[in-house]
Amino acid sequence: MTHHSSHGTGTRGAGSGSAPDTPRLTTREAAGRLGVKPETVYAYVSRGQLTSRRAPGGRGSTFDAAEVDALARRTGRRDPSPSAPGELVFRTGITLIEPDRYFFRGVDAAELARLHTFEEVAEWIWTGELRPGIRFEAAPEALAAARRTAAALPRHSSSTDRLRAAVAAAAAADPLRFDLSPQGVLNSARTLLPTLVGALPSAGEASSTVPSAGEASSTVPSASSPGGEADAGDSLARRLWPKLSDRPADAASLAVLDTALGLLADHDLAASTLAARVAASTHAHPYAVVSAGLGALEGPLHGAASGAAHRMLSEAVGRGGAAPVVAEHLRAGRRVPGLGHRLYTGEDPRAGVLFALLDEIPQAAPAMAAARDVVATTARHTPLHANVDLALAALSVTCGMPAEAGETVFAVSRTAGWIAHAMEEYAERPLRMRPSGQYTGPRPPQPLPSPSRAAPPGTGPAK
Incomplete structure (x- = not known):
């Protein structure tokens, strides 16, 4: 399949470059x-x-x-349901979402992710060019700093905690981070993605030791040779695999992970992408933009939603059926995770692609049966379809990954989309996002407050 860079005009003014005699x-x-x-x-x-x-x-x-x-x-x-007067509009040429499918720069995103690697999809949404076989490499100094910083966090820290720390460390190590030219941002993006993956510990690895300041990037484990030197020919999916699972990566399972990364690269103005664009509107550098996106992503209603789906699916597999698990969610007044999406009338197209790939993997049969049982059982109560969180859960349960694996995949993948939106926002009028608050506090003037009579901190009751 050959794509050309002519795609990608998106919803930007179609007539802006028209000839003067256009009717x-x-x-x-x-x-x-x-x-x-x-x-x-x-x-x-x-x-x-x-x-x-x-x-x-x-x-x-x-x-x-x-x-x-x-x-x-x-x-x-x-x-498009025109906005109310004064509503802020984001013109974007990256992603178009329709009731049953979505597109990256005019190309069917599901097909693109299925046929091309995550790196190729990222390049497409950044530049509108397809570059077969492209690989991204981290800058050694930034990677070493990111690994040291991420490893210094407490053992209980989540992967998103480590990714946020890694981004901050990589930013500090990049003196050119304030170069907001398109080429400068692309250079940062191509090194940041492998830095994020390289900064994560291997699955089950204790993070009690901190690499020394002079430790070289050769200490970074690779997916093809855990504990050895990273192979410059490895895809990001292959490098990410051992961070998520201690099982060997077979070709079929690795293909599902790579496809998931491509599918999740962007999804229009989700909450984390909006946060990233707000940061970019201040001309914050790309690392700061990604940090803003990660902060919003960690909410349980956004990137972390797949963790709840993983736990539900694991329980359904263990109990031999989804009915008792779904019943407990409904009885407790909790929504059943992994179902429904406000932008799609039927099944989330991202879930459909991943389910089709997982159906080809024999060891995925129990998780897939449980996922379909969840959908069928819930349908008796309310007609909801599977979303990508349920598909990520089926992948993580099948491959022995932790519950937070889906969130990790989401964060690494969506970094590509945040960078793409930052590049668009850098070309807009800066600081354009300044809404007005609707004040609901006491009407002024109010008297000055009286000094508090509370006891000083640390003072206990009189004995």
Whole structure:
């Protein structure tokens, strides 16, 4: 399959580069082509989905016919539902989500992730170019700093804790981190991803020892030879595998992990991506952008959701069926994890791809049977479909990975998307995200507060 960099215009103004003699439409004509009211046309303008120009003589507005037609084609599939006046709009050419599928720069994302490595998918969403066989390598000094910092955390620290520490250390080791030119950001991104993977301890490895300051990057274990030197030819999926599982990586299971990384690389303006764009709007460097994304990702309703699905699926496998597990969730008033997605009317397309790959792996049969039983059992109560968290859980349960493995995969993968959105945001007007708060406190003027009569800290009651 060959893709070309002509994809990727996304929803950016389709008529911005049109020739001067391109026919222009009146507001009423544009509304007719779109099948909406004239007021809705102006809502599209306020949202950034259409560009308008004052008509000669200043009476009314005109619109580029090609841009209107392009919007009509898009709204024929999914109505953008124009925003309310004043709502902030993010024009993006990275991901388009439809009711049953999604696209990276105009290309079917599920197909792209299934046929190409995570690194190739990352390059595609960053640059709109497909580079077969590309590999990313960490800068030795940054990798050593990231490993030392991540290893210094307490043993109970999560993988996301270690990733956040690794990002901060890698930033401190990169004197060029403030270079926000497209090439500068790409250079940082291509080294940051393998740094994050390399900073994680191997599965089951105790983090009680901290590498010395002069320890070389050769101490980084690789997926192909645990404990040995990293192989520059290894994919990021292969390097990540031993961080998630102490079982050998067979080709089929490794392909599922690599595909999962590609599928999760971006998903439009999820909460963590919005946080990343807010950081980028201040012209924070790419490492700070990724740190912002990681902070939002750790919420139990976002990246950490797959952990709950893993625990539920493990219990269902152990108990020989999903019915008692689902019943306990419903009786406790808890939602059943791994089901439903607000953007898809049916099954999450990311889950569909991963389930199809897992069906080809014999040892995945128990987890897959439990996953399908969860869906079928819950359907008797409410018609919900599987989402990607359930698919990640099926992968992690099958391969003997810990419950947080899905979150780790999510964090490493979505770093690519955060970088792509940062590159877009750097090209926008800086500091454009300044909403106004709706104050609900006491109305001023209020009297100055009286000094507290509380006992000083550490003072106990009189004996």
